[in-house]
Amino acid sequence: MTTDYPFEAKPESGELKTVGTSAVRIDGLDKVSGAAEFVDDMDFGPGLLHAAIVESPHAYARIVSIDTSKAEAAKGVVRIATGKDFPYKFGMYMEDRYIFAQDYVRFVGEQVAGVIARSHREAVQAAKLIEVEYEVLTPLLDPKSAVADGAELIHPDLEDYTHVPWFFPQTDTNIAHLRKIRKGDTEKAFAEADYVLEDTYEVPRYAHCAIEPHVTVSKFDQADRLTVWTASQSPHTQRHLFAEALAPLGLTHKDVRVITPYVGGGFGGKAGVSMEIMGAAMATLVKGRPVKLRWTREQEFYNTYQRQGVVAELKVGVMNDGTITAVEHKLYWDAGAYVEYGANVVNAAGLSATGPYRVPNITNDSLCIYTNLPPGGPYRGFGYSEFHFGLESHMDRIAEAIGMDAVEFRRKNAIVEGDELAYGASMNPSGMLEAIDKTAAAIDWGVEEESDNPNTVIGKGIALFWKAPAMPPNSSSASFLKFNEDGSINISVSGMELGQGYLTVMAQIAGEVLSVPVEKIRVETPDTDRNPYEWQTVASHVTWSSGLAVEKAAIEARGKIFDVIHQVYGYEDDSLYLEDEAVKCRTDESFSKPLRDFVIDGIQTEDGTWRGGPIVASGKFMPEFTNANSDPETGQGGHPNVHYTVGATGVVLEIDKDTGRIWVRKAALAVDAGRAINPDLVNGQITGGLVQGLATVLYEDMRFDENGKLLNPNFTDYKIPTAFDIPDEIIPIIVEVPQPDGPFGARGVGEHTMIGAAPVIANAVYNALGVRIKSMPITQEKVAMAIIEKSET
Amino acid sequence: MNLTIKVNGEDWALDVAPADVLLDVLRERIGVKSPKIGCERGDCGSCTVIMDGRTVRSCLILAVEADGHEITTVEGISYDGMSELQTLFIQNNSFQCGFCAPGIVLSATELLDNNPNPTRHDVQEALAGNLCRCTGYEPIIDAVLAAGEGGSE
Amino acid sequence: MVIANEFDYRRPATLAEATDLLANHSGSVRVLAGGTDLVAWLRDDAIAPDLVVDIKNVPGLHDLKMNGDTLHLGALVTFTDLIESDVVKERAPLLAEMAETVASQGIRNRATMVGNICSAVPSCDAGPVLLVYDTTVHLTGPDGDRSVDINDWFIGLRQTARTEDEVVTHLTIALRQHGGVYVKLMRYGGEDLAQAAVGIIAYPDHEYRVAFGAVAPTPIRSIRIEDALRGKPLDDALVAEAAAMVRDEISPITDIRASAEYRVRMTEVMLKRGLVAVTERLAGTGPAYGTRLI
């Protein structure tokens, strides 16, 4: 492909050789052969100890007493830990959690104590012997009652909590953070609008369900070093939080080492720090002994982050020509018992809750509300999946009400480059209109289809999506790169290979700059002692941010390579270029020096001495144009988001009118990747994300009883898709409007692919049946009962 | 209790407790790590192994039940290099995080052993008990179908 | 979770040894066949037996064969055995249709049909099908052999006519020309426990058997619906009449898997579609066995 992209890494021919190709994953063989090692697969020898956790059976209670005496006497027990051992707070954006509960438990499943024993079975047996006496309190289980007047305060000390400067806790309420956007004059715009639609949409909680449960092995050695092997998306952030939380024990950052081998899926669930801190802390009680803590599938459901539920009150005003004039979006988030990470989901959603539309008058309130349910946190889509359900349902309803085609309506209002965002900055280049048109074409939008089965009807739907990475303004990435004797390359970075293909993409970026094929590049998973910094692998930002750091390291290495050639042969640096693993020269076509000849040993000169030496390089990237200093009352003034990735989803589905069963016959998804470094991997994100998103709308959801206990902490009753639960046909569409500051123009797509799935089903169900369902999930039961209700009234 | 078991062609004699589960014994006592712990109740298929020629959930089998039986895992089928199916999985970028891969490789291997030319529905049926959260299954199904067609030529 | 409770394990080589172990032990005992329920319950701490008796080495329990027109199904016959059996395919394809809806391949390779009706959860797939086949359950115990009519087998939630010291040896089904259907309502396309299920057999001369799963504490047969259908050619009106009786015949609950009302409505739909399909299958037409009707 020939392009005129403006990047420094441009190859000699102008044609990309590696970037833009569907290279085979560099971790493919590891994974298919069984060689891939995950944390639980590592061996720690006979000294390995096992931990089990005692958990609260109550959603809200005061701990009266804990009696560990029977457990201490049990067979195989080495040590018991309780809150008394670690009276330390921790948290990603807001320090509102303790390692083990102190005086109160605030959700069913909260950790109260831990047992360390010689075997897993002995640890579990002893944990049952710990007696905890509780004074049971009345829990608050939904966000609306938690913000009602006179509601009990779940965190009475909220105002004393340490938090990032862009959070605004509301003292003497259960609102841990309130993100406000005020732009234009919404009230006036509604008064002048030709049509206003107001309604409420509800989205429950969801579980990530990575197939690998959380697991961590921690060792605090005799020299006071803490090493943690962990299934994590965030090795450096974990190191930072361990060092901060355990600082009272004398630990500093250099004393903490986090090692993260392959991880069996994350989806946000393994971001930040959750159960790992218990393992790390417990290890400090048994010096020199590694301690393994592995979550059961049940714990995986109730004591890691969950995707927060939301009640969304939405009001949108339009003119008869279809122009959106005002949006008022109030998002009441069920953020759970601790919001140390989840509050940032609320923040991100609040900034972008207009969706991908040009809106002159905006009132957004995004409320992070404490409840006595498990802690909310990051989940693929980071708040956007949640609010898009209502927003994109609403857009269809408005289009219908004013007699406009739903695609036309969206085209008319879609945000494009240069439009003003809700917080005042301007929109980045994007291929939104192209995405809309291609998606609509892929599902034959506008063509009505009839089913040949008398029991079924067919419906079509479309929904747009957008999302920006939600990160602190100074989150950064770094990379190291070194050559080996044969011209192969090792790259060290600290992004995580979660399955998205990160390692392969980094290899492609470096390979493109250095003319080295992907098969000759090894990219390793992180060890914080050895690999350079990366904030976290979240927010769909590592292709962009870490990719830039790798690109810079490769460019630096190339400079060093050219320097050696210049020293020995005298060619000017700017006459040199790399091609097919060799240095070539524009002014001397006969010159070609293979990299493998000198990248370690250098080049011998005529006098017998040597020049050069091992080629090593580093790169870093920080988005220096962002800031989070916006006005708390209006949200104006800052530049919190680096850029948005946009796209569109369309489906054709068939519904059984008697049973409500839904088959997705065709699903198309167009996403603007800026540049697909590896189209096959982008398609992988489209397929995987779409299927995960469809599951949230068709059958998944977390159900709690009236005491706040999760009823379906297993795959028997929390159904995730099987090989039968995929669309008959998926049409992935990659749009490429380059991101000016991205590596080769790339921007992230990992989360975006699931965001449109929920509303697109809601819209297609309406299209098929004339029934509008405003709460997720849209199960076959809900559809069937809605059909029955409609026919019987 | 005594347990005599053949794993990937090698004979083992071990002393295990009746409450020890086959999955844990394979991983912790025999050092075969490709069967993974995903749910421990038969729902996810990560722990799939081949026992006497058929796939089973090693999380739902007591180790003592496997006494006298033969177990094959992905390590076992990979000794002599990748099978055609495995090669197609690699070339097709079928997996993402790869945690489900050992189980899926074995389930698909069992299918192709019994049915060299499976339909898409057959493949879905064979894999329906192996949960994959990453891929949406499409690239996995495609590779198995390709392996099937290859086998018939 | 790791199995926290410890227990003894025995693997008898003969039926006599097995029944002896069951009759003469201290504490609680459990029979282990495929183990797909039992091991899961052990892990959940739902049961804590002192002794587990594994019957897989007992000879003769694997038999799947015809004795004249009687189908003999040994206690260790797995769901995969049913699916792959030529005898089943030719003489009782309804068993295979049911077996294909059970869990997943890796479970079906291990789980036994007899184990399924011994666990006797309300949603057990084998329940409705064995009910409509008028199956006989054969047991042996300290007092010798006995047989139980399947209609007397399920006596309550997870309770059967088997006593703790008995072993089910096999099932027998007297076969004659029939069409069968098993319709199972699930939350999605993949593996699931039944939200509700209907098993139906049609015999010549408008003779039907009808049973339901997951809509009462046990799988249940509906004699009233069978009576209403008897002797009359099936038409839309008769189908509607039968469906209208469903609400009074079942007693579903609302739980995490479905609401009671949805279960009633869907059982009506399944009965309607099932009756049509089963009548066609008897006539040699109708959807192939294994086709999902909902």
Ligand code: FES
């Ligand atoms: S771990 Fe065995 S099926 Fe999930």
Ligand code: FES
């Ligand atoms: S590739 Fe991640 S679970 Fe299948």
